[in-house]
Amino acid sequence: MTDATLSNLLREERRFPPPADLAEQANVTAAAYDEAAADSEAFWAAQAARLDWAEPWTQVLDWSRPPFARWFVGGRLNVADNCVDRHVRAGRGDRVAFHWEGEPGDTRTLTYTELKDEVSRAANALLALGVQAGDRVAIYLPMIPETVVAMLACARIGAPHTVVFGGFSAEALRGRILDCDARVVITADGGYRKGAASALKPAVDEALEQCPDVRSVLVVRRTGQDVGWTEGRDAWWHDLVAAQSAEHTPEAFDSEHPLYIMYTSGTTARPKGILHTTGGYLTQVAWSHYAVFDVKPETDVYWTAADIGWVTGHSYIVYGPLANGVTSVLYEGTPDTPHQGRWWEIVRKYGVTILYCAPTAIRTFMKWGDAVPGRYDLTSLRLLGSVGEPINPEAWMWYRRVIGGDRTPIVDTWWQTETGAQMISPLPGVSTCKPGSALRPLPGIQAEVVDDAGEPVPNGSGGYLVLTRPWPAMLRTIWGDEQRYLDTYWSRFPGRYFAGDGAKKDDDGDIWLLGRVDDVMNVSGHRISTTEVESALVSHPLVAEAAVVGAADATTGQGIVAFVILRGDAAGKGADEDPAQELRAHVAKEIGPIARPRQILVVAELPKTRSGKIMRRLLRDIAENRELGDVTTLTDSTVMDAIRERLPEGS
Numbered sequence: 001m002t003d004a005t006l007s008n009l010l011r012e013e014r015r016f017p018p019p020a021d022l023a024e025q026a027n028v029t030a031a032a033y034d035e036a037a038a039d040s041e042a043f044w045a046a047q048a049a050r051l052d053w054a055e056p057w058t059q060v061l062d063w064s065r066p067p068f069a070r071w072f073v074g075g076r077l078n079v080a081d082n083c084v085d086r087h088v089r090a091g092r093g094d095r096v097a098f099h100w101e102g103e104p105g106d107t108r109t110l111t112y113t114e115l116k117d118e119v120s121r122a123a124n125a126l127l128a129l130g131v132q133a134g135d136r137v138a139i140y141l142p143m144i145p146e147t148v149v150a151m152l153a154c155a156r157i158g159a160p161h162t163v164v165f166g167g168f169s170a171e172a173l174r175g176r177i178l179d180c181d182a183r184v185v186i187t188a189d190g191g192y193r194k195g196a197a198s199a200l201k202p203a204v205d206e207a208l209e210q211c212p213d214v215r216s217v218l219v220v221r222r223t224g225q226d227v228g229w230t231e232g233r234d235a236w237w238h239d240l241v242a243a244q245s246a247e248h249t250p251e252a253f254d255s256e257h258p259l260y261i262m263y264t265s266g267t268t269a270r271p272k273g274i275l276h277t278t279g280g281y282l283t284q285v286a287w288s289h290y291a292v293f294d295v296k297p298e299t300d301v302y303w304t305a306a307d308i309g310w311v312t313g314h315s316y317i318v319y320g321p322l323a324n325g326v327t328s329v330l331y332e333g334t335p336d337t338p339h340q341g342r343w344w345e346i347v348r349k350y351g352v353t354i355l356y357c358a359p360t361a362i363r364t365f366m367k368w369g370d371a372v373p374g375r376y377d378l379t380s381l382r383l384l385g386s387v388g389e390p391i392n393p394e395a396w397m398w399y400r401r402v403i404g405g406d407r408t409p410i411v412d413t414w415w416q417t418e419t420g421a422q423m424i425s426p427l428p429g430v431s432t433c434k435p436g437s438a439l440r441p442l443p444g445i446q447a448e449v450v451d452d453a454g455e456p457v458p459n460g461s462g463g464y465l466v467l468t469r470p471w472p473a474m475l476r477t478i479w480g481d482e483q484r485y486l487d488t489y490w491s492r493f494p495g496r497y498f499a500g501d502g503a504k505k506d507d508d509g510d511i512w513l514l515g516r517v518d519d520v521m522n523v524s525g526h527r528i529s530t531t532e533v534e535s536a537l538v539s540h541p542l543v544a545e546a547a548v549v550g551a552a553d554a555t556t557g558q559g560i561v562a563f564v565i566l567r568g569d570a571a572g573k574g575a576d577e578d579p580a581q582e583l584r585a586h587v588a589k590e591i592g593p594i595a596r597p598r599q600i601l602v603v604a605e606l607p608k609t610r611s612g613k614i615m616r617r618l619l620r621d622i623a624e625n626r627e628l629g630d631v632t633t634l635t636d637s638t639v640m641d642a643i644r645e646r647l648p649e650g651s
């Protein structure tokens with residue numbers, strides 16, 4: 001699909017074998033690949049057995065009606081019991097589940113025992129509100145412990161939750177509430193972001209004007225700001241939940257009982273309500289968290305620095321770490337409040353050993369410069385992870401050198417809301433890492449890179465990423481829209497799951513993700529990936545971050561337009577000189593003259609989703625002078641105005 005001859009990524013030759021001490025004590029060794037290859041159902045059954053089941057399954061996988069999978073058929077379990085109660089039963093109740101850090105600096109520590117009591121009270125409160133198994137509950141909260149408690153309380157009583165980013169508008173919230181027909185909303189007065197209290201309750205009140213079926217709103221007091229109140233509908237968490245008993249006996253649910261609906265980021269299209277179920281999902285998130293992060297529950301302090309309102313937060317802040325009984329950090333705010341060293345202060349304060357975040361954050365830290373993290377002792381870190389977008393090799397190198405002290409492995413984990421759990425990633429005790437490559441499918445997962453006709457491409461070539469076998473945490477459908485489920489994922493290559501991402505296989509057969517197939521550019525008949533041009537730009541010392549789009553071009557079909565953010569230490573220097581000429585030449589040298597951008601615009605910010613992904617479709621709208629498409633998942637809409645102002649007249 002993409003031109004293999006035009007590849008800077010496949011010329012990346014730096015290699016990082018696993019540190020010897022980590023490899024020696026790794027949770028998972030190379031044998032896992034062989035075991036899974038010999039019998040993947042037996043492999044997944046062994047991983048499912050790491051959980052507590054109230055009733056065993058009778059069949060590992062039912063794939064008799066593809067693409068509708070059923071995993072661990074007939075098995076029954078309770079997710080909250082697995083994430084909380086069983087650790088208390090096993091005598092680990094005093095272990096810290098979360099070190100929570102509020103943005104203003106207030107803190108809270110929750111042990112597994114305390115979490116169990118809170119979740120039980122919240123479950124009793126939901127029951128008191130009339131919530132029954134199967135009813136949907138919308139959660140619209142900041143990053144506070146109650147968010148985790150609310151999710152687990154829903155899981156405990158079998159009520160699927162849908163968590164909506166606290167930063168989303170009333171309109172986005174309303175759309176999701178209506179789409180899944182939620183009857184109860186859990187929210188807060190507000191939360192802290194960027195040094196100030198920002199309100200949440202008004203957006204709920206506004207959204208609910210058009211959601212007549214929502215009968216109850218449970219409100220956490222976080223900021224103490226004034227809130228509007230609807231008598232009979234609204235209740236304070238500290239009244240209703242605190243008054244409940246801390247005793248609640250969890251009921252076991254069918255392995256295929258719905259656990260949650262998560263709307264995709266909306267990077268490329270209108271968000272889809274992705275349905276995840278119980279047994280297979282918990283099995284794969286727990287196993288992948290254990291394997292990919294090599295977690296040692298007794299000693300590690302684990303931190304996914306992402307929002308719970310994103311699937312990464314669901315799988316790797318809540319369900320995976322708790323299923324494994326790990327101690328985690330939970331942070332409410334933004335990385336630069338009150339100063340640009342906040343994350344590193346948190347790492348030092350709690351002795352974080354494993355950090356998982358998105359390339360967008362890493363590139364932001366690069367932009368701020370090495371000196372900021374340089375002020376903190378980060379030697380507790382032993383493993384770093386990346387998720388959400390392809391990580392440019394230079395960002396990878398920076399992450400390893402400046403944050404990881406040149407010692408830590410980096411696991412670049414490819415997965416999606418739809419996959420539920422990590423799918424393609426190094427194993428830190430096994431894999432020799434390559435900056436910018438997610439390497440190969442995890443044990444038990446089968447992926448392939450195929451051409452237009454669906455044939456696997458040879459090593460050294462690019463194509464479409466597909467998953468060739470069902471996996472336990474896979475989505476079961478798009479909520480309320482089976483046809484969209486079939487059309488979006490299963491019609492392009494019948495029998496295989498089409499991920500929507502482009503990828504290349506290198507000479508070793510390792511996989512390099514190239515971004516969305518929708519974003520691939522066609523310049524004079526050459527198919528060029530946005531990721532490769534962006535990585536070439538980021539490899540220039542002036543550039544911290546880049547977003548590239550193909551804009552209609554009368555002569556070449558598409559012309560490459562690049563939006564770049566300069567590095568902090570570079571931005572001041574030579575401010576009068578336009579770096580565009582130099583950067584265009586740099587890309588031509590790194591990839592080839594055909595990839596030379598037609599236009600380079602220096603900007604201060606890029607349009608991103610709340611999960612930090614660059615929304616190239618909006619940049620394409622700008623580059624082609626169109627009305628902007630759906631912006632409901634954009635973090636900050638003023639960014640688009642600022643970029644428009646930078647555009648030369650007539651472009």
Ligand code: ATP
Pocket residue numbers: 264265266267268269270271272311386387388389390391412413414415416417418438499500501513514515516611613
């Ligand atoms: P929508 O489907 O609504 O456009 P989205 O795809 O951005 O939204 P997510 O499910 O949050 O929503 O993102 C999954 C996508 O993120 C993947 O398809 C891939 O493009 C990208 N991605 C995630 N992790 C990686 C990674 N490690 N390397 C490369 N790309 C990644």
Ligand code: MG
Pocket residue numbers: 264416500
């Ligand atoms: Mg997607």
